[in-house]
Amino acid sequence: MAIALDKTDHFEDLLTCTICLEVFTGPKYLPCLHTFCKTCINTYILSTVGKEKTKTTFKCPICRQNVLMGESTGNPETWAEKLPGNHFVASLMDRQAIRRSEKICDSCKANNKSKKALSWCIVCEEAFCESCEQCHKTFKMSAKHPLLSLKDIASNRETTIASSLIYCVEHSGEVIKAYCVDHSKPLCTLCATLSHRKCEDVITIEKAASGIKKSPKTMELSSELKETSKQLSDLIKNRKNHLTDFEKEAEAILIKVSIIKDNISKHLNKIETQIKGEIIKSKKEEVLKLSEESSDIENLKNKIDNWIALFDTCLQHGSEQQCLLEIDKINENKVKFGDACIKGISEIKNISMLLKANDIAENFEKRVEVIGVVELVKTHPSCPKLSFGKTVDFHTGKIKVIKVIELTGYSVFVSGLFMKNEFIFTHSHLYKVLKYNHNGSCLAELTLPKKPCDIAQMTDTMAAVSTEGYTLFIVDIQKMTHCRKIDNTYPVHGFCHVNGEFILAYNSTLTWINASTGVKNEQVTTNGDTYFVYGNNRHDYICADGTSVVSRMLNNRKAFIYTKDKPSSSRGIDIDYDGNVYLCEYSTGHIHQLTTDGKLVKIILADSIGIKQPWGIRFKKDSNQFFVTCYQTGKVVVCEIV
Structure with a gap:
């Protein structure tokens, strides 16, 4: 757990764990960048996983974002240990400790001596007195280690973080020394040797970080x-x-009703009886419907429970022939039962009751017969969208056109x-999955035993590939290796991954299968x-529904x-991040852009970006x-909407 610390610094909030509300001990951070004490997040993980019975994920305590630990990370007891340490926060804590107390020389302390320290080595992370500092400078191994004045650190004149070594997340204890520009990733020696030896643009971490604080990239992100x-x-x-306006409106309606009631006090009983009757009648009708x-x-x-009882009884006490007949009876009725369920659920609606006062009631002098009309309003909820970053008019x-990547071939998926x-990319003629960097250079290839058709992302490093026929291959994109395959029994061309399921598209069927087992969950005909x-998600998807129709099902x-x-x-x-829908037509060379509710915005001519037959599109x-990929030539054109 964290330990208490006096709050005297402007970045104090960065050093405080939001679980125990004390200064971090062993700070660990999640993919959403929220940081917690190692012990605190471990306790939280064990509590959450126990309640929600998950084996691979937990939610951030603050933003509720899912943190995927994967199936190979061991028991939840080990997850906190595997989370990356927040070395930046740790360095701030070191600096705080140095500033707030008189530091004793670590070398002298090891020899049972007590002498005030004057400097701090950011490599060794040790404090030295004057004499020990001189010795430290004489050794060949430590002669070039940067030394900071503790006095400058304490007075804030020294801006370098006291513990500036950054350690590799993947290789414990290894210091970050290089940076891969191709992958935008910091590297230790092992990373550079094992995973990035084929990368074209690997530089020192110092060169990569030089001027970063004032760079356009930093300013733009900020x-x-x-x-x-x-x-x-x-x-x-x-x-x-x-909310304030709504409350005011509610209060105004109450006051208005009161004023109207006062103005028509002579006829109140009659009108009250009338409106009550209307409400009771509406309520009775709707309650009956509900x-x-x-x-x-x-x-x-x-009906289902009856089937279960009959079937279980038949299994226990009936003959084989009786079981067969019961199975046939149940299967015969399943489709009708499913249709009845779907119809019943689709017709369910929430009902609200509102009072809409008429203008006659406000002028009682002109003989008011009714106080108003009660309306039942049935609505679907909607939420506003928030665009992150630059606003683009799509x-x-x-x-x-940003870049053209030539993947040669003819009539190629x-x-x-x-x-x-x-x-x-997947390339059907080459039987390969291809990985390219942002400059358009090929980084790696993976050969598949069957022609690939489509690819869908599952996690930050894993993807699934559909192949001619039925098989789905799960691929580690970072390592470009096969992980496993799913011998799916349902035909597939294009597909997508949503919430642990694959939606498979082929000719006139859509099939939902479990992404782990391949077991069918649902199937519909188009x-x-x-x-x-x-x-x-499972109940919100878009697909072609005939040769000239595209439908969105919700x-x-x-x-x-x-x-x-x-x-x-x-x-x-x-779909782009603004909700617009894009459809490729390889036979006409058109790309249709639709609004989120299916209205045509414009038809984009693929020729205008150098594509003859647009096959695939991905934002x-x-x-x-x-x-956009080209069916005729196999090339890929990378674009942006401006």
């Missing part, structure tokens, strides 16, 4: 974060104002992903030409139906950057 913080502050202010809904659902459950139609600062699918209902002028071949589908997460 501005972007501050702008996003401002947007969130504005949104919070907006919601608070809305009761009928509940009864219908209970009847469905009773409807301008202005597209800038090329799909791909943005993963960090790399491009991952009107054909369904070769790719985009999914937000909770088993069509949220929109987009119909093209004439039949064409729809293939790649993706980079939270970015205006995307790439």
Whole structure:
């Protein structure tokens, strides 16, 4: 647990654990960058995993973001140990400790002596008195170690962090010494030797960090974060104002009702009786409907329970022939039962009751007969969107080509992903998964036993690849190795990964299978030409629904139906971060841009970006950057909307 510390510094909040509210001990940070004491986060993980019964993830205590530990990280008891240490916070803590107490020479202390320290070695992380400092400078191994004056550190004149060594997250105890520009990743000696020896642009960490504080990249990120913080502050202010306005509206309605009631006091009993009757009648009707809904659902459950009882009894006491007949009876009724369930659930709606006063009631002198009309309002909830970073108008139609990557071939299935600062492509003719850096240079290749068709990201380092036929291959993109395969029994071309499931698209079927076992969870039939699918979750997906129709399904209902002028071949589908939908038509050479509710914005001519037959399209997460693949030539064009 953390230990108490006097709050005298302006960055004190950075050194305080939000779980125990004390200064960190053994600070560990999560992917969302929230930091906690090692002991605190360990206790939290064990408590959370025990309650939620998860084996691979836990949620950040602050922002509730899922932290994926993976299946190979051992028991939850070891997860806190495997989290990366926050060396920046640790260095600030070292500096605090030096500033707030008189430091004793560590070398003298080892010899049972007590002498005031004057300097601090940021490599050895030890304090030295004057004589020990001279000795430290004479040894060949430590002669070039940077030494800081403790007096300067205590007075804030020394800006260098007291413990400036940064250690590798992957290799414990190894110091970061290099930086891979191709992967935007700091490296220790082992990283550089084992994983990045083929990278073209590896430089020293000092060179990579030189001038970083004042670089355009830093200034842009700082501005972007501050702008996003401002947007969130504005949104919070907006919601608070809305809450205040809503409360005022509610109070105003109450006052208005009271005034109207006072103005029509002579007829109050009659009108009150009238409005009560209306309310009671509406309430009775709607309560009856809601009761009928509940009864219908209970009847469905009773039917299932009856089937279970009959089936279990038959299994225990019936003959083999009786079991066969019961199975046939149940299977015969399953489809109707499923349709009844879907129909019943889709018709469920929440009902609210509002009072809408009419203007006659406010002028009682003109003989008021009714106080108002009670309306039942049925609505679907909606939430405002927040754009992170630069605001881009995706409807301008202005597209800038950034890079062209030549993947040669003819009539070739090329799909791909943005993963960090790399491009991952599948190439059907080469039977390969290809990894390219941001400059368009090939970094690695992985050969598959079957022709790849599509690829879907699962985690930061893992992806799944569909191949001709049925097999899905799980690939470690970082190491470019096979991890495992799923011998799926359902045909697949394009597919996507959502919440532990794969949605498989093929011709006129969509099939949901478990991403670990390959077991089918659900299957639906489309009107054909369904070769790719985009999914937000299990009940929100977009796909071709015939040769000239694209549909978005939401909770088993069509949220929109987009119909093209004439039949064409729809293939790649993706969505930008503003919610606009993009459809590739390889037969016409068009890319259709739709609004989130399926209205056509514009048709982008693929020729304008150098593509003959657009096959696949993929947007980079939270970015205006995307790439389009060409069925005719195999090349990939990386673009951005400006």
